Each structure stands twice: as structure tokens, then as C-alpha cells.
Amino acid sequence: MAPISPPQQDRPHAVVVGSGIGGLTAAVALHQRGWRVTVLERAEAVEAVGAGIALAPNGHHALDVIGLGEEIRELAAWQGDGGMRSPDGRWLARTNSAAAAERFGGPLVLVHRATLVDRLIARLPDGSLRTGCPATPADPGVAGGRPAVVTTPDGDIEADLVVGADGINSAMRRALFPQHPGPAYSGITTWRVVVPDLGVPFAPHESWGRGSLWGSQPLKDGRIYAYAAAVAPAGDRSPDGEKAELLRRFGDWHQPVPRIIDAAGPGQVLRHDVHHLITPLPAFHRGRTALLGDAAHAMCPMLGQGGNQAIEDGIVLAHHLPDVDGLGTGLAAYSADRLPRTTGIVRQSARVAKLVALRSAPAVAVRDTLMRLAGLGPGLALRTFDGIADWLPPQRTYAAGARDRRVRDHQAHQAQR
Template sequence: MAQASARAVVVGGGIGGLTAAVALHQSGWRVTVLERAPSLEPVGAAISLSPNALRALDVIGLGDEIRGLAAWQGGGGGVRTPRGRWLSRSSADTVAERFGGPLVLLHRATLIDGLAARLPEGAVRTAAAATLDDPGDPAGRPARLRTPDAEWEADLVVAADGIHSAVRRTLFPGHPGTVYSGFTTWRVVIPVPGAAFAPHETWGRGQIWGTHPLKDGRVYAYAAAVTPAGGHAPDDERAELVRRFGDWHDPIPAVLAAARPEDVLRHDVHHIAEPLPAFHRGRVALLGDAAHAMPPTLGQGGNQAVEDAVVLACHARDLPAYTAARLPRTTAITRQAVKVARLNMMSNHAGTAVRDTVIAALSKAAPTLFLRGFDGIADWRPPQRPYAAGKAGTGKR
């Protein structure tokens, strides 16, 4: 238990930052979250949470609530070609049995709301862009930050300020930062009247599309394409998606027909190719994208941030132990995500034909082929016992 006077300041009110704030609060720290945006309303769409992250959420008593609010993924779905042929099929129950829990999907706002509700009133301050002035010294001076209207001292600063982290640049000014991953992404969450489909990800030549139902009846769809960085559609991003994916298999045309231009989010993908030397310096710890931004091809970006948060709460008084626990794991997962991106974003015609043939053949011979890529990832367990949620379980929905 931290001393009663110990103060932690979390820079960034996203999923990783709020999870860290809740875990530290439950461990006895006085916590303040500084979020630069005017509200905690997330800019984003849905998030897939794998069993490793759900077990981390069990530590703060939120896992069972999220399982109840989310849609289980994988049931009857899999990977398809643009014409609709199934290359592999998946089973939600098989995922749960292999990894000790389900893979679930929910809107990011649902998770943000659940996390924020577990913090004391007044703990979150929005419109509070923070600058780190001094990382402090664990054996002496506190860390120091400032916002436009205040100065802060802290026994611990948690930098969860995202992929373009200003705190990371302050701590490690010689690090090259992020690199462009070679592709851009689009995301949309909308109702699609009359849509009936199995969840799927579709792999084309240098392009992918995914369609997944949410528990509230809406549809989460995402797309990615190999394209130069910084690009934008000449008209609007919905029209760009129609040009790229409008002739792909059902229900993709129906999703595009239901979307409005303002529903579509587009973001280039960047990742940290050269690992940081550490995830801490002085009294400051980095987590999530600020520490180890990765391509979304394993769906682990947010999941690893949640892991970071509960591990950090365990080692909040020993930040070298936090780095030792997290840096090797997240470096390996980032490298694996980059390798998967090279496979599913392959542009060469002959290469994609071979890829699809091999995937189809191996999936018939070994139906759990795709799940093997999550061995050592989805079966991770946190160092702490759950505070409130108890067992992760594999119970049916």
C-alpha cells in the first residue's frame, strides 16, 4: 500500500491512463488525471479486448462488467477473400477454451465510462494540457509538471499521452520516435439496417476490411490500405472507401451505403520501430502508445496499455521493475504485429495468391492456426490477484 500522502499524476485520459489511475487509486495513491482534450469522449471507434486485458481489468474489478457489455468475437467468422471465399473460420468457444476467456468487442466509450466511474469525483481534469518540467529523482526531488493554470508536484507521473507523446520526447530526446507503418486505416461505427453476417476480416492486395457486430446492434467496420503517409481523399473518406471496397463481398456494400462521410475516421498508422531504452526515468513511467506504439494487426495496442497499467500499479515504487516486466514483452509483440502487417497488407499479386492458398490449406489441416499466433499473448496473467471480479471464466454469453 502506498503512503497516504503519495501523489500520482496521470498525463492522458485514454484507456491506458484511466486504467492506471484506477489501479493506483485502489492501491492507496492520491491520483489526478490531466487530459488535454475538453472531455473524455474518446476519438475512435470500437476496441477488441483479448483475455489478457480482461484479466488485467479483473484486477480493478471491471472485467466482469465489460464481459457483460461486450460482444464475443469469433463465432462463425474468420478470414475471407474480397470475393467472399472463406480462407479460415474461427470459433468464440475455441478462443475461450484455449486462452481461458473470450475475445470481446465494445465501443471505446463504454470502457472509458466504466473506468472513469471508478475514480473519485474531481480526479479527472479535462482541458488540462500538461508539460513535464522535471522527471524528478526517486531518491530525492519530486517530478514537476505544469498546466496552463497550475503547477504540479508528484511522487509518480504516468505518461499515457499517446503515440506522439510529448513526455516521451522530454525523457528520451535522442530517440527517433515513431515511423510510418506503411498504411492508413478507416473506422466506422454505425447501424446497418437489415445486415446479417458472420464477423470477418477480408484480405485483398494491399488492403483489408473487417466487419463485426457490437452488442448494442451497431456494426463496427474498419479498413486499411497501403498508401503514402499524409494522404486524404479528394472528396470525402466515405467515397474513398467506396472506390476501394465497394465491389467486395456482402455485407461491405451495405455498410458503405449506410455510412455518412462524417461517420468515417481516417488515421495513418505509426509504430515505434526502435524500442526505448527504458519505460521510465526518474519518477516518470511511460505506458501504452507513449511507450510502445504498434500496428493494429494483432489488436493488441489497447490491450497492452491495460496490461501496462496494472503492472505499473504493482511496481509503482520500483520503476526499474516495471521496465523489466514490460519492455521485453511489448517489444516482442510490436515486432510480431509488424510481421503480421507485412503478411496481410501484401500487395504483390503472386504473393497474395500464394498467401491465400497457404492459409486455406493450413486452416483445413490445423483449424487453430491463427490462434497459435496469440500463444504467449492472450494467455498472460497479471501479477496481482483480482480485487473484485474474481474468476475470468469461460462461461457462455
């Protein structure tokens, strides 16, 4: 079948494979840099997989670049105290929303993934998103030479740039780096659910037990996003449903944990085994093709950075590719920027997952003691995220005014630390 060339226009053409948060961010950022973009999604409709996402300040600083950061900050629901607890409800470490916002230049914002996906899609040109269109790599292309090519049911598509945003089981990654071992099971499985407002106020928290973790976080609209993690064999599933499994594992934990589980409807609890790319890729690009998000650096969710790093990827990629000239140099700069940062966060997330996985009473007692010592002040409890949540994008935000002042104030705060 002959390749289907993109329309003959002056602007360079980028094809993004996958319509997750990272792929959509890249598409919007490239569009705003003057690229024509086509997003190919294999599903018949764009549906936000998962329940909620925690957008840390680094995530909304990145979204500032495409004019979306302020909208996201307005969705912040965490006010006042929060922190780490034990299954019986004792506080291990406390912090508060004001301390987090001051330290990192913005709040932690919990949103439903569908909310973020919808707002990203709204910033794309009409007709740029094609659903029901699976794409596989045919040729990564050569920077300064032949275009990249992806194969679809409607024929091959040539592009000046292809962005592989096709998730942890990325076909794009396997094509670019066939010798890489791919994702490995972390030993942890996770559950996620969104339930209606319980009518009972609570302080946002993560609670750590023996080989398990539970988190309860409010959303702006009053609903509650809850997540859990536990040591389990890969592929293990509950014969009587995942809500029943949560009740067995967490039903005797402190409130509001049991109430949240009770409020979950049939089939609402999502369960996924956690795989990660603990072996880093040699680069995030080859030829005219780049990888981002889970396709490039899938990580354990213990630091809440998977989605944030995918958003950063999309912004940094567009930053280095103002046009097709110098594509090879731009993609090399993208890899050089993103590979060291994401590798460090993948490894740090894996270390935190090992702390969650501790099950012996002595080891858990030592871990909890260290948490209490770290929680002597809000600043100490937040130090885990230094160098992560305080990241700023490599260019001035498109929107001036309050956001620029926030960035300048944050930079001044960082200089004083």
C-alpha cells in the first residue's frame, strides 16, 4: 500500500500515537509551536483510563506553558492539614497545603483524569484526533533525511515527527529499542476508585500498613479519590470482586477508609499490577521518532509522578522542536533533558515501593519511626519531593501576569533555601 502523505502545507507535521495525558500535552504544545498535529488513538472513543491523578506543582508549571495551569490550580481541593497515618489512624507525619504550596510554588491538585483529558482535547484543532485508528511503527525515519512512517488500517502515514505515547506496553518502544528488556513487575498491585461525597470531613492522608498502603483525597466537586497498593503476585485477582478484596485488606483500617470502600459501586474499583521500566532506555528518540510518558519511563505510582512526568515530557519535547529544522539536534536535546531526570524519579519511586512492601513487624516499626521523625515539621515531611515538585519548564510561560509572578516568587524562595 502506498504511503498517504500529509497535506502539502508549509508547517511540519507531527503524528502522536496515543491519546493519554502525555500524548495530548505534546500535541497541544507542538500545535502551539506551529506544527500540524495528528493524534492517533486505537480506542473507538477517548476515555480517561483510571480514576484520578495528582498534579503536583511541576505538572501545573508545565501546563502553564500551554495556558492550562491556572485552570488546574483552581481545582485544588486540599485545604489545611494532611499527612501520613498508620492503619489504626495514628499520625506518622503531618504537613499542610500551605507549606506544600510555599515550598514548591503551587498546590497539589487532585483531578479526575477525564477532566484533564477533556481540557487538553479542547485545545487541539478540530479533526486532529482520530479514534479507532491503531498505529504501528513502520520506519522511525532519519533526521535530515527520510520521514518517519506509521501504519494504520487506512494506510501508511508519513510525518516529519512521530511521538510514541502508547503506554507501558509501547509498540513504538519495542520498534526503536528491540534489545531493551521492557517493563518488569514491581511486586505491587494497585486499586483506584472515585466515590461520592460521604458528608463527613476528613484530612487528606496516606496510611501505611504491612505491605500495603491506602490514600484518601478530596476532589473539587466533593467526590473522593481513593487509591490503595499492596504486595501481591502478578496477575492475581479476587474471585468475588475487587471491592470484596479491598474490604478484606483494608476494612478494619481507620475511618474514612471503610466508608469509602462501602460507597464504591459494583465494578467501580479498578485494579492494575504495577510494572515499571527499572532498566532505563539508552535514549528517548531514534531517527524522527520520540517516546514519552510510560512508553519511555513507566514508574511506580508511590511519588504520584507518572502523569506529571508525561506532561513535562510533552512540554520539553515541543520546546526543543520549534520547527523541523535541526530536528536531530532538538531530539537529542530532548533525550538529554528528560532521560536523567526521569531515570532518577523511576528509581526513587521504586525505593518508596520497597518501603511500602515491608511486612515484618520490626521493619515496619523502624519505617514508621523514621516517618514520625521526618514529620516533625511540614518542611521536613515534604523534602522527599525536593528536586521533583519544584521543577520549572525550560521556557517562559505563554500567559503573563499572575503565573509569571508565581514562578518568580518560587525561584526566589528556592534561592533562599
